[in-house]
Amino acid sequence: MTAFQIFLIAALAAVGVTLVALALRGAIGRVAALLWLAVVSAGIVFAVAPNLTTVIARAIGISRGTDLLLYLLVLVVLYGFLAIYLKLRRVRRELTLLVRELAIREASAGRGEPRGEVEPRGEVEPRGDREPGGGRTP
């Protein structure tokens, strides 16, 4: 076993331990933790037996194991970028709605009008990813 293999296994194991700790504290969901653990475990298996990737690659018509990993990496990175971009778009939209509401309230309050007299025309629609109970922290 080479030094790099040992380093790789240790690093992946550290990630695995962190995932378990986060899941136990409830910082990440259990399903997500299990999925990530599966990825980390696969990483450890491939670090121990690098030739395994080539065996799998050959089975699906790719000549080298490293190529298989590269293709998968491209897919994962693309998906990751898209997911983060969409998330960012939504956050920007929500920031705009928040800044808008603040601006209108500040201007209305300046004239001594009661706050919140106007209903928010359904601009701030509830979202699926909000915590139950109106998004308040427990």
Add this chain to the structure above:
Amino acid sequence: MAETAVSIDRSVALGTWVVIPVFNEAVVIARVVRELREVFPNVVCVDDGSGDGSWEAVRAATPHALRHLVNRGQGAALQTGTAYALRRGAERIAHFDADGQHRVEDLARMVRCVADGDCDIALGDRFGGDVTRVPAGRRLLLRCAVAFHRVASGIALNDVHNGLRVLSRPAAERIELTADRMAHASEIIDLIARSGLRVRQVPVTIDYTDYSRAKGQHWTGGFRIMFHYLVGRALG
């Protein structure tokens, strides 16, 4: 300015709320607002997080001064001012640029179009009159934008990125801008095309000053706007 030439019914003027998005326009905004308010008393300025004293100028110029604590872009500022004016009972919403490139008498003609019920939305059209007043580079860029929208939005307009617009209250309630930055001008055309609202293009004069041209879009900005617009359309 020839404010003596502007004649408009008092109640029509009062029912019209003029929304001005302001971003770093401290040099000109006070004069622009003053000239507007001689005809249209209800002027809403939305300072979009300026860092040059625009906010102080705006607050001194109009009682309807709003401030975005964080810069959100011109489209976002317009929508903020529109939402505010609608909550305060505006019958019509006008969009007006802060840099002094628009004329109050043009706005008054457009307001009359909407107030008389000739249309739901009046759009300023800088190509409706003396085209030679538009700088050549600007003309080419805007013609490209027009051609683009003929395909993308399926609506044939003369001038698609003109900041001068008047919307009736029902039209303003139906058109909610979600493109925060400059692509709002493209978005609004889509929304108009889909809404079936009656549109009229009114010839207007743009006063191209060194100041307004410096603040205006560089031609590369056209591609950025197009990109934001297409992404917005693709993702909803």
